Amino acid sequence: MPGENLSRDEARERAELLTVDGYEVALDLRSAVGEPDGGDEAGPRTFRSQTTIRFRAARAGASSFADLVAPSVNAVTLNGKDLDPAAVFDGTRIALEELADGENVLVVDAQCAYSRTGEGMHRFVDPEDGEVYLYTQYEPADARRVFANFEQPDLKAPYRFEVTAPEGWQVWSNGAQESQEGEVHRFARTLPISTYITAVVAGPYHYVSDHYTRTFDDGSKLEVPLGAMCRKGLAPHFDADDVFRITRQGLDFFHDHFDYPYPFGKYDQAFVPEYNLGAMENPGLVTFREEYIYRGKVTSASYERRANVILHEMAHMWFGDLVTMQWWDDLWLKESFADFMGTFSMVEATRFTDGWITFANNRKAWAYRADQLPSTHPVTADIRDLEDAKLNFDGITYAKGASVLKQLVAYVGREAFLEGARRYFERHAYGNTRLGDLLAVLAETSGRDMTAWSRAWLQTAGVNVLTPVVTYDDEGRVAELSVVQEAAASHPELRPHRVAVGLYRLSPEGELVRYARAGTDVAGERTVVAELAGSERPDLVLVNDDDLTYCKVRFDEVSLATLREHLGDITDPLARALCWSALWNLTRDAVLPAREFVSLVLTHAGRESDIGVLQMLHAWARSALVHYAAPAWREEGGRALAGGALAELRRAEPGSEHQLTWARFFAAAAASDADFRLLGELLDGSAVIDGLDVDQELRWAFLFPLVSHGRAGEAAVDAELGRDDTASGKRHHVRCLASRPSAAVKAQAWAAVVESDKLSNALVGATIAGFGQPSQRELLAPYTASYFEAIERVWDERSIQIGMDVVKGLFPGLQDDPATLTATDAWLTSHPDAAPALRRLVLEARDDLARALRGQERDAAA
Numbered sequence: 001m002p003g004e005n006l007s008r009d010e011a012r013e014r015a016e017l018l019t020v021d022g023y024e025v026a027l028d029l030r031s032a033v034g035e036p037d038g039g040d041e042a043g044p045r046t047f048r049s050q051t052t053i054r055f056r057a058a059r060a061g062a063s064s065f066a067d068l069v070a071p072s073v074n075a076v077t078l079n080g081k082d083l084d085p086a087a088v089f090d091g092t093r094i095a096l097e098e099l100a101d102g103e104n105v106l107v108v109d110a111q112c113a114y115s116r117t118g119e120g121m122h123r124f125v126d127p128e129d130g131e132v133y134l135y136t137q138y139e140p141a142d143a144r145r146v147f148a149n150f151e152q153p154d155l156k157a158p159y160r161f162e163v164t165a166p167e168g169w170q171v172w173s174n175g176a177q178e179s180q181e182g183e184v185h186r187f188a189r190t191l192p193i194s195t196y197i198t199a200v201v202a203g204p205y206h207y208v209s210d211h212y213t214r215t216f217d218d219g220s221k222l223e224v225p226l227g228a229m230c231r232k233g234l235a236p237h238f239d240a241d242d243v244f245r246i247t248r249q250g251l252d253f254f255h256d257h258f259d260y261p262y263p264f265g266k267y268d269q270a271f272v273p274e275y276n277l278g279a280m281e282n283p284g285l286v287t288f289r290e291e292y293i294y295r296g297k298v299t300s301a302s303y304e305r306r307a308n309v310i311l312h313e314m315a316h317m318w319f320g321d322l323v324t325m326q327w328w329d330d331l332w333l334k335e336s337f338a339d340f341m342g343t344f345s346m347v348e349a350t351r352f353t354d355g356w357i358t359f360a361n362n363r364k365a366w367a368y369r370a371d372q373l374p375s376t377h378p379v380t381a382d383i384r385d386l387e388d389a390k391l392n393f394d395g396i397t398y399a400k401g402a403s404v405l406k407q408l409v410a411y412v413g414r415e416a417f418l419e420g421a422r423r424y425f426e427r428h429a430y431g432n433t434r435l436g437d438l439l440a441v442l443a444e445t446s447g448r449d450m451t452a453w454s455r456a457w458l459q460t461a462g463v464n465v466l467t468p469v470v471t472y473d474d475e476g477r478v479a480e481l482s483v484v485q486e487a488a489a490s491h492p493e494l495r496p497h498r499v500a501v502g503l504y505r506l507s508p509e510g511e512l513v514r515y516a517r518a519g520t521d522v523a524g525e526r527t528v529v530a531e532l533a534g535s536e537r538p539d540l541v542l543v544n545d546d547d548l549t550y551c552k553v554r555f556d557e558v559s560l561a562t563l564r565e566h567l568g569d570i571t572d573p574l575a576r577a578l579c580w581s582a583l584w585n586l587t588r589d590a591v592l593p594a595r596e597f598v599s600l601v602l603t604h605a606g607r608e609s610d611i612g613v614l615q616m617l618h619a620w621a622r623s624a625l626v627h628y629a630a631p632a633w634r635e636e637g638g639r640a641l642a643g644g645a646l647a648e649l650r651r652a653e654p655g656s657e658h659q660l661t662w663a664r665f666f667a668a669a670a671a672s673d674a675d676f677r678l679l680g681e682l683l684d685g686s687a688v689i690d691g692l693d694v695d696q697e698l699r700w701a702f703l704f705p706l707v708s709h710g711r712a713g714e715a716a717v718d719a720e721l722g723r724d725d726t727a728s729g730k731r732h733h734v735r736c737l738a739s740r741p742s743a744a745v746k747a748q749a750w751a752a753v754v755e756s757d758k759l760s761n762a763l764v765g766a767t768i769a770g771f772g773q774p775s776q777r778e779l780l781a782p783y784t785a786s787y788f789e790a791i792e793r794v795w796d797e798r799s800i801q802i803g804m805d806v807v808k809g810l811f812p813g814l815q816d817d818p819a820t821l822t823a824t825d826a827w828l829t830s831h832p833d834a835a836p837a838l839r840r841l842v843l844e845a846r847d848d849l850a851r852a853l854r855g856q857e858r859d860a861a862a
Contacts, residue, residue: 004069004092006141007385008327011152014065015326017058018150020157021103022189024052025147028164029202030183032114032123032132044113046071047121051148053106055157060101066094067144067151069120070110077107094148108148117799118276118761120145121200126273128233128726132166133203135272135287137280140328140389143195154326154432156192163187163200171202174284176225176266190283191263192430194324199282201270206235210244212251212267222261224251227268233726234271234293243269246307246350250314253349254341257418258318260425269310273727274762276801279309281316281338288313295728296697299657301612304352311350312342318425326432328389332379332458333433335393336401339363343402354573358612360547361577363399365616368463368552368585370395373847375840376461376491379404380435387837390800396461403550404457410498410548411453412446419445453496462491466522467554468501468541478503478535482528483520483543497522501529502545502575503538504562512540512562512569522549539566542575552589553582564596568604577613584620587628590854593862594628597621598637602644611657618645618665626774627816627848628855630862638671645669646678654691663692667701676711679703696724700732708739708773731766738770746771746779753806754790757798764802768809777814784812784820788827795838807838811845816852824849 028048031037036045053066069092073085079100088095094108114123114134119142124133136146144151161173163185171177174197175188190198210226226247228240247269251262264283275289292306319341320334343363347355370376375391379401383389409417420442428437435458439450465486473479481501485494503516516538518531539562543553555563563579570576583600586592601621608614625637645666652659670676679702681687682694694702703720706712714737721733738749749771753764772780787810795803812820824846828839 005385005387006067006151008329008383011154011327014150015152015154017062017064017099018155019056019058020150020155021054021056022157023054023147023149023159024162025159026050026162026164027121027146027200029121029134030164030166032134032202033166044071045123046111046113048074049108049110049112049147051106051108051110053108053148053150055104055106055150056102057099057104060099062099064096064099066096066106066108066148067092067141068094068108068110068148069142069145070112072111074109074111075107076109077105079104092144106148110148112146115145116760117802118274119799119801122272122274124273124727124760126231126233126727127730131204131232133205133231133273135201135203135270135275136199137276137287138196138198139277139280139393140196141386143198146200149195151195152327153194153196153324156194156324156430156432158192159190159198161187161198161200163202165202168204169202170205170207170229171200172227172229172268172270172285173200174198174264174282176284188265193283193321197280197282197321199280199285199287201229201268201272201285201287204232205229205270206232206238208238208240208244210240210247212248214251214255214261216255216261222255224262225266227266228271229268230271230290230293231273231727234290234295237295238271238293242303243306243310246310247314249349250311250345253311253345254314254318257421258425259422260318260322260429262317263322263429264317274760276761279313281313281320281334283317283321286313296695297660297693299611299615299661300352301358301615301657304346304355304358304612307350307352308342308346308355308358311345312338315341315345318421322425322430323428324432326434328383328386328392329381330434331381331383331389331392332397332401333435333438335397336379336405339398339402340405354610356547357574357577357610359402360574361581361610361613361616364403364547364550365581365584366395367399367403367550368395369588371400371461371463372488373844375844378461379458384836387800387835390804391837391840400463400550406547407457407498407549408442408453411496412442412448416446417442456493456495460491460493460495462488462493463550463552464493464495464497465552465554466497466499466543468543468556468559470538470541470556470558472537476537478532478537480528481532481535481541482526483522484526485522485524494524497544497549497551499543499549499551500545501532502542503532503535504540504542504570504575505536506539506562506566506569510566510569511571512566513571514542514545514575517545540570540579542578544578545575547574547578552585553578554586555582564600567600568607573610573613576608577610580613580617580620587620587624587855588851590628590851590858593859594624594630594855595633595637595859595862597624598629598641602640606644606648606651611661614658614661618661618668622668627813627852628859630856630860631816633859635671638669642666642669642671642675646675649689649692654689655693656691659689659692660698663689663698664701667705670705670709676706676709679706680711696729700724700729700736704732704736704739707736708741708770709775710741713740727762731762734763734766735770738767739773741773741776741779743779746776746783750783750786750810753810754786754794757802761801761805764805765809768805771810772814774814780812781815783810784815784823787812788823791827791838791842792831792834795835800837803838804841807841808845811842811849813845813849813852816849816856818853821846821849821853 073089076083141151171185173187207229212224214222271290279288315338319337325333423441471479540559587597649662717736
């Protein structure tokens with residue numbers, strides 16, 4: 001059998017054969033506490049998992065298989081007949097032969113392993129108080145690490161969970177708890193759902209409750225118990241009231257627009273440790289990374305990000321949980337919609353009314369990068385197997401898909417779009433769908449043929465470039481303004497774009513304001529915007545004003561010159577964000593020299609009012625310096641960036657979120673003895689910046705550059721852990737230690753991640769984050785060869801998540817010279833049969849490096 005992977009063809013064949021009527025799952029989690037049986041050397045710590053599956057087969061005598069990834073199986077019974085586990089279980093699958101025509105009953109008694117990688121039943125020991133916390137995470141296919149099942153999204157079924165837990169623990173699952181007898185917790189039967197969204201959370205969590213009531217037009221009421229939980233150590237920082245506020249606002253919004261009552265009973269939200277993702281949409285029990293509980297002062301952008309994630313997951317209750325894609329090809333049917341609806345609902349229902357600015361500036365940057373990689377794919381992707389599926393939780397499936405849906409709303413109209421969603425839910429509730437099912441309802445509600453639109457936007461890859469071309473008459477007015485559309489040779493599709501074109505000019509007060517706007521449908525290579533003919537000469541032409549479509553924007557030379565001098569003078573924050581995004585794309589495309597982008601940030605970022613945009617500018621400026629600037633200019637550019645950051649820090653309003661943001665950026669950019677001295681003084685209190693509260697999280701931000709540049713050592717890091725001996729502190733501690741500029745330290749960090757599997761997923765991530773520092777290129781050079789020698793073995797031996805972390809995180813991208821490209825190409829050439837997912841990750845990293853080298857060449861020529 002082919003191991004842990006599952007192909008689309010196998011899933012299709014199994015779905016044609018089987019119909020699943022229900023699961024009864026009993027988990028005994030008492031082994032989570034205390035010493036493991038046999039001690040630490042006895043293998044993985046395990047728990048007992050007993051599963052009864054009732055299912056029907058379409059043909060008598062047929063064969064199939066159930067999925068289970070477990071160290072051992074105690075017993076297997078099929079239709080009352082005991083099967084030999086050694087004969088039918090191969091470590092990942094249970095062979096099922098001679099199925100009955102009609103109902104079958106499979107009973108599996110197994111020992112499943114607790115996870116340290118965030119996949120399956122994750123077990124976390126809190127270093128602060130020794131308490132143990134458990135939670136599950138399955139997408140796309142890790143429920144089989146916890147109970148035997150048919151692990152594919154289109155074999156939905158109801159579930160009953162029973163969990164035996166240590167005394168004093170609380171336990172949650174998708175359904176409400178119906179009873180507790182001693183240590184045994186029993187939960188209500190769920191509605192039909194897919195395996196990957198079942199969930200269990202257990203431990204001494206801090207739990208807060210609330211309630212949501214909705215009265216419908218017919219007078220009926222919907223009552224939804226609300227809950228939120230976190231580790232006890234985070235309870236003092238847990239602002240559950242704001243979580244509940246966003247939750248109630250979201251439920252109101254979706255009930256207003258979807259006309260389908262929330263179907264899953266309760267709505268618990270668990271903030272859990274060492275979580276690989278942002279969140280997961282388990283119905284009735286949504287899980288989030290606990291970093292969304294803020295231990296120190298953060299900006300409003302952080303609260304906006306959390307609100308967006310809460311609403312993204314809530315949208316999944318309809319798009320993904322109620323109606324689920326048939327196979328991972330149509331992952332976009334849930335993720336693109338949730339990404340779009342998360343921002344849509346946040347802007348219209350919460351205090352975060354500028355969410356589309358964040359979407360344009362942050363979310364779409366993720367999509368633009370992904371869509372220019374060699375691994376780019378249509379929004380509706382070709383997902384051959386589970387490894388493909390794992391890698392397609394990417395910027396195309398999420399952010400490009402959401403951008404395309406925003407374009408769709410502009411194309412068919414808001415009400416037609418929402419009415420299509422309502423019909424989609426009503427028609428396919430508790431079922432599985434494909435692309436055609438959605439297009440059918442949208443065609444009904446909009447009256448448009450969706451075939452051509454779908455082919456252009458959902459079934460082809462790549463991003464178009466839109467450039468304005470303007471000519472003027474003798475009086476200086478616009479004679480003709482056209483929009484030229486281009487596409488990469490590798491993906492030559494030219495698409496229909498509904499866009500707005502804005503004309504901006506400087507006012508007498510020095511502000512750059514829009515004075516004319518025209519909406520138009522761009523089609524083909526060249527589109528004339530007739531409405532703007534005769535307009536006064538603009539200082540700036542902005543194609544895709546209001547961010548209606550998904551494209552890269554270019555500027556004419558006059559507009560680019562205006563931006564160099566007056567970017568900070570644009571009064572509209574969305575237009576300003578779009579200009580910044582376009583300039584960053586020019587930098588990544590080696591059109592604009594990296595040093596010019598850095599100069600633009602130093603000149604204009606201090607006037608940026610939107611804190612999320614400012615944080616993105618800081619990240620882009622650092623990336624420009626580290627990856628796209630000519631090596632000979634890096635030192636000069638680094639000093640300029642640090643100096644500019646410090647000037648803005650001192651200029652910022654005391655106690656403001658802008659001050660905090662510039663403080664963090666100054667720490668990240670620190671380059672000189674004076675910079676490091678100031679950071680040290682801010683840590684020990686001998687220097688003070690009025691209004692800047694150096695809380696524990698900011699202390700770690702200031703300490704990290706001191707350690708990575710050799711200005712502080714292990715003793716200082718250990719002392720800081722003494723101040724902050726928590727799970728968060730431990731991650732910071734590990735990251736700092738791995739960042740020290742020492743060959744011995746790098747060897748130790750490498751071995752801990754590559755040669756050992758003892759670290760948890762969170763500490764693997766922290767070690768990788770500390771290992772590769774831009775100031776340590778020479779120190780890291782020996783690891784290029786080591787990387788290519790190790791990655792295939794790591795991929796084969798470790799879980800997909802850890803394999804992805806290692807392959808992406810340790811790629812020698814800081815060895816930015818042609819020799820690294822040559823080494824990468826040599827590995828790709830000599831490993832044609834390596835796992836496709838592994839080759840994809842290496843190809844993507846190679847493309848990033850090649851792009852960086854092109855940027856450096858452009859910058860050197862500036």
